[in-house]
Structure formats: C-alpha cells, structure tokens
Amino acid sequence: MTEKQENILRAALELFANEGFNATSTSKVAKHAGVSEGLIFRHFGNKEGLLQAILTEGENKLKDLLVDIVMESEPKEVVRKTILMPTRVDASDYNFWKLQYKLKWELEVSNDKKMEPLIMALTNAFQKLEYSDPVMEAELLTIIVDGIGASVLKGSKLEIGQMTSFLMKKYKV
Amino acid sequence: MTEKQENILRAALELFANEGFNATSTSKVAKHAGVSEGLIFRHFGNKEGLLQAILTEGENKLKDLLVDIVMESEPKEVVRKTILMPTRVDASDYNFWKLQYKLKWELEVSNDKKMEPLIMALTNAFQKLEYSDPVMEAELLTIIVDGIGASVLKGSKLEIGQMTSFLMKKYKV
DNA sequence: ATTGAGTGAGTGAGTAATTACATATATTTA
DNA sequence: TAAATATATGTAATTACTCACTCACTCAAT
Structure with a gap:
C-alpha cells in the first residue's frame, strides 16, 4: 500500500463520512488527497470499490x-x-x-x-x-x-x- | 394546491425517502409525477425548496x-x-x-x-x-x-x- | 388582453470513468 | 556490473453522460 493509496483512502473516508457517499465526487476525493483522479480508478476500480476498501479496512x-x-x-x-x-x-x-x-x-x-x-x-x-x-x-x-x-x-x-x-x-x- | 403539485410532492417524498435526496434527480421526480421538469422549479424554486415543502407539510x-x-x-x-x-x-x-x-x-x-x-x-x-x-x-x-x-x-x-x-x-x- | 399553470428542449457545470502517455522501480539478460 | 526489458505507479486530457436549472413558448380561464 503506497503513500498515495493511503492518502486516497483517508481523504475518501473523511469526505464520505462528513458529506455523504453520493454527495462526494471522485474528483473531490482526488483533490483532497493531492492525487490525480485517474489514480483512484487504477487502484480501486470504481467509486464503489473505493468505498468497499474503506469498509473492509x-x-x-x-x-x-x-x-x-x-x-x-x-x-x-x-x-x-x-x-x-x-x-x-x-x-x-x-x-x-x-x-x-x-x-x-x-x-x-x-x-x-x-x-x-x-x-x-x-x-x-x-x-x-x-x-x-x-x-x-x-x-x-x-x-x-x-x-x-x-x-x-x-x-x-x-x-x-x-x-x-x-x-x-x-x-x- | 393543484393536482400536479400534489403529484410532485407525492413522487418526491417516495423517491427521497427510498433512494435518498442526493441520489434522486429532479428529472426522475418529474417523470414519476407525470409532469414536466420545469414545473417543479416553477412551483418550488429549486430542489431544496421541494424538500422543504415536503418537510413543512x-x-x-x-x-x-x-x-x-x-x-x-x-x-x-x-x-x-x-x-x-x-x-x-x-x-x-x-x-x-x-x-x-x-x-x-x-x-x-x-x-x-x-x-x-x-x-x-x-x-x-x-x-x-x-x-x-x-x-x-x-x-x-x-x-x-x-x-x-x-x-x-x-x-x-x-x-x-x-x-x-x-x-x-x-x-x- | 392578461394572467398563471404547464411544457420540453436547451444550458453550462459537473459526473464517473477511460485514455494515451510519462516516470519510477524492479527483473532479466549480456 | 551495466544495459535492456518489463512492470508498477502516476498524470493530464478527454470521454460520454447526468445534473439542477432556465427560458421561450402554448394554452385555457378569466
């Protein structure tokens, strides 16, 4: 698990928890994590996969x-x-x-x-x-x-x- | 309150309650109510106003x-x-x-x-x-x-x- | 003639997701 | 060891599409 992956998970958790899953766009997560949007999809497949990663963790x-x-x-x-x-x-x-x-x-x-x-x-x-x-x-x-x-x-x-x-x-x- | 207004409120309540506010688009509400999308905004100003109308009712x-x-x-x-x-x-x-x-x-x-x-x-x-x-x-x-x-x-x-x-x-x- | 309910195509701003491309890090080969 | 190759990690631009919302318009009832 690279540092950027952790950044993505941390940013997504904070945004999903405080703004909601549907109300949080992947571009927002990317910006918040200091990462390009494409990287999210490379590592987690799709937005749902990102959520699953947080949940199982x-x-x-x-x-x-x-x-x-x-x-x-x-x-x-x-x-x-x-x-x-x-x-x-x-x-x-x-x-x-x-x-x-x-x-x-x-x-x-x-x-x-x-x-x-x-x-x-x-x-x-x-x-x-x-x-x-x-x-x-x-x-x-x-x-x-x-x-x-x-x-x-x-x-x-x-x-x-x-x-x-x-x-x-x-x-x- | 016209019949179409009531239709809008009823459709919006059902969709907001079951799918969520953010996950429900205004076009979906319009279709579900058998009404043009524009009518929602004529009567309730914006999506938030539609929610408020339901809540106060x-x-x-x-x-x-x-x-x-x-x-x-x-x-x-x-x-x-x-x-x-x-x-x-x-x-x-x-x-x-x-x-x-x-x-x-x-x-x-x-x-x-x-x-x-x-x-x-x-x-x-x-x-x-x-x-x-x-x-x-x-x-x-x-x-x-x-x-x-x-x-x-x-x-x-x-x-x-x-x-x-x-x-x-x-x-x- | 005026008004207000109702329409639906159209708008720009986002949306999730994909693409082509770049760089870094191993792994293999000479 | 050093060069060559492969693989993983990353980016920026772009895709097709959806979003809330607007606007010029029709139509029926005063």
Missing part, C-alpha cells in the same frame, strides 16, 4: 470491540462492557463510525449480522442473571447502545459519561 | 403525535403513550418518517428541538413517579423509542409489538 475495528465482550464469561461484565462500548471508540475512528451510521440509511447497508454475536452473548448473560425475558433485554440494550453511539457521532448535547454510569447503576453492573 | 404529523403525550397529565400515561408512539405511526406515513431518519444523516437535519417538549413531559412524569434520576430516564426512553422507530422503518426483524409490551411491563405502565 474498518471492519476489524468493529470486530475488535465485539470480541472483548463476546469472549467475556462473567455475565455482569458482558453487560457492563456493552454499556461502555460507546465510550471506548477512539476519536481517530469517529469518521469510520459516522460512515457506518450514514451508510445504514444512504445505501441501506447494515451490519446487523455482525452484531448477532453480541446479541447472543447478551441474551446468555441476562439469562444467567435471571432476567425474566433475556431475549428482549438483549435486544433492548443493543438498541440503547446503538442510540447512544449515534448521539455521540451527531454531536448531540447528550452527556455520554453521565448516561453510561446511569445505565450501569440501572443494570447493577 | 409533514411537520404536523410529528406535532400530532407529540401533542397527545405532552398534554397528558397522568404520569404513567405519559410514559405509556411514549412507548406506544412507534406503533401509532400510520403505514401511509412510513415514507415521511423514513425521510426524517434519512435526512438526519444525509443532511444533518435533525428535529431535536421539536422533541424537547416530549423530553420535558417525560422528565416531569418520571419525577412524579419518583424515579431517582428523571432527567436521564427521560433521555433514555427517547433514545429507546427513537431506536425502535428506526428498526421498524428499516424493516428489521425486531417484533415491535413484543418490544413495546415488554417495555410497558418494565416501566409498569
């Missing part, structure tokens, strides 16, 4: 967050770590996560399947903690965490630290 | 949902009605709501301000119900309801009826 970021939770055996810790997920997102990865949320609505590309292990782990944890409806509890908590993540990325006034500690108290973890 | 739909909750004096009813909000969305309004969610990410147009009366009402209700942190409780419930709404519109496998009755049991309302 960032896929591990999601996996890294999830594996730590799914591998946890202590049920209370599973819940606690899930609640804390939004706080563990590195600021340098903001653009990647923003892009994920944007694409869910712009191209109807979701990663529900990648979240399934988390839901399974949560269901299991709530069962061990003897909640009466573990399946719904797991579903609910993922909705909450997803919503908090969205708030953070949209720069909402919601104080994330306050909300997470409030949740940990509520779930007694 | 639909603004009352949100107001109608909220006023019923905010005017409620019984605290348990406030919580109950909030939880039931996603189920009360008429199927004929799906496109409008989908557009709302899409625009939040595509154009960073949010209606946080319009939700504030709901948050106030919820805070007040949780206070009367003697929850220890009514502000956070209100914030949390709006996040949950927002997330459930999003799931419904995205056609997720989440069973909305199950989730709402689960929540009503959880909140004892």
Whole structure:
C-alpha cells in the first residue's frame, strides 16, 4: 500500500463520512488527497470499490470491540462492557463510525449480522442473571447502545459519561 | 394546491425517502409525477425548496403525535403513550418518517428541538413517579423509542409489538 | 388582453470513468 | 556490473453522460 493509496483512502473516508457517499465526487476525493483522479480508478476500480476498501479496512475495528465482550464469561461484565462500548471508540475512528451510521440509511447497508454475536452473548448473560425475558433485554440494550453511539457521532448535547454510569447503576453492573 | 403539485410532492417524498435526496434527480421526480421538469422549479424554486415543502407539510404529523403525550397529565400515561408512539405511526406515513431518519444523516437535519417538549413531559412524569434520576430516564426512553422507530422503518426483524409490551411491563405502565 | 399553470428542449457545470502517455522501480539478460 | 526489458505507479486530457436549472413558448380561464 503506497503513500498515495493511503492518502486516497483517508481523504475518501473523511469526505464520505462528513458529506455523504453520493454527495462526494471522485474528483473531490482526488483533490483532497493531492492525487490525480485517474489514480483512484487504477487502484480501486470504481467509486464503489473505493468505498468497499474503506469498509473492509474498518471492519476489524468493529470486530475488535465485539470480541472483548463476546469472549467475556462473567455475565455482569458482558453487560457492563456493552454499556461502555460507546465510550471506548477512539476519536481517530469517529469518521469510520459516522460512515457506518450514514451508510445504514444512504445505501441501506447494515451490519446487523455482525452484531448477532453480541446479541447472543447478551441474551446468555441476562439469562444467567435471571432476567425474566433475556431475549428482549438483549435486544433492548443493543438498541440503547446503538442510540447512544449515534448521539455521540451527531454531536448531540447528550452527556455520554453521565448516561453510561446511569445505565450501569440501572443494570447493577 | 393543484393536482400536479400534489403529484410532485407525492413522487418526491417516495423517491427521497427510498433512494435518498442526493441520489434522486429532479428529472426522475418529474417523470414519476407525470409532469414536466420545469414545473417543479416553477412551483418550488429549486430542489431544496421541494424538500422543504415536503418537510413543512409533514411537520404536523410529528406535532400530532407529540401533542397527545405532552398534554397528558397522568404520569404513567405519559410514559405509556411514549412507548406506544412507534406503533401509532400510520403505514401511509412510513415514507415521511423514513425521510426524517434519512435526512438526519444525509443532511444533518435533525428535529431535536421539536422533541424537547416530549423530553420535558417525560422528565416531569418520571419525577412524579419518583424515579431517582428523571432527567436521564427521560433521555433514555427517547433514545429507546427513537431506536425502535428506526428498526421498524428499516424493516428489521425486531417484533415491535413484543418490544413495546415488554417495555410497558418494565416501566409498569 | 392578461394572467398563471404547464411544457420540453436547451444550458453550462459537473459526473464517473477511460485514455494515451510519462516516470519510477524492479527483473532479466549480456 | 551495466544495459535492456518489463512492470508498477502516476498524470493530464478527454470521454460520454447526468445534473439542477432556465427560458421561450402554448394554452385555457378569466
């Protein structure tokens, strides 16, 4: 991966995440990356291929967050770590996560399947903690965490630290 | 409002909601509405004006949902009605709501301000119900309801009826 | 006669993508 | 080692096409 390729990916990520995929032209990406437009197509085939390269590169970021939770055996810790997920997102990865949320609505590309292990782990944890409806509890908590993540990325006034500690108290973890 | 104007608005709403604002061309809207492209600009000035016309027309739909909750004096009813909000969305309004969610990410147009009366009402209700942190409780419930709404519109496998009755049991309302 | 709704070909500015061409870096050959 | 060849990396100009928007025009109802 040459330096120019990295420049292209970095520029594309920033523009796609902040202006949107459709609203960002390849010429804009090229200018932003300090590179000729043709180079984008040489390396990534087409605009869609450029997006895919960004997505697969960032896929591990999601996996890294999830594996730590799914591998946890202590049920209370599973819940606690899930609640804390939004706080563990590195600021340098903001653009990647923003892009994920944007694409869910712009191209109807979701990663529900990648979240399934988390839901399974949560269901299991709530069962061990003897909640009466573990399946719904797991579903609910993922909705909450997803919503908090969205708030953070949209720069909402919601104080994330306050909300997470409030949740940990509520779930007694 | 002539029939052709209504046709334009209806076509634009459907296309903007399902394909996205940027991804929908004005010529596509015109074709879909059975109207010349020029007519769109005569009536709505520009593409942005067309979007605004749709948004202001639909603004009352949100107001109608909220006023019923905010005017409620019984605290348990406030919580109950909030939880039931996603189920009360008429199927004929799906496109409008989908557009709302899409625009939040595509154009960073949010209606946080319009939700504030709901948050106030919820805070007040949780206070009367003697929850220890009514502000956070209100914030949390709006996040949950927002997330459930999003799931419904995205056609997720989440069973909305199950989730709402689960929540009503959880909140004892 | 005037007005306002409605038309559709036309406009320049972009759009994604391709092209022909240039340079740098290996790899092979003499 | 040095020259010759091949391959990867890059560019600028150009392609065919789409975009939001305009404009001169028609037509029906006052």
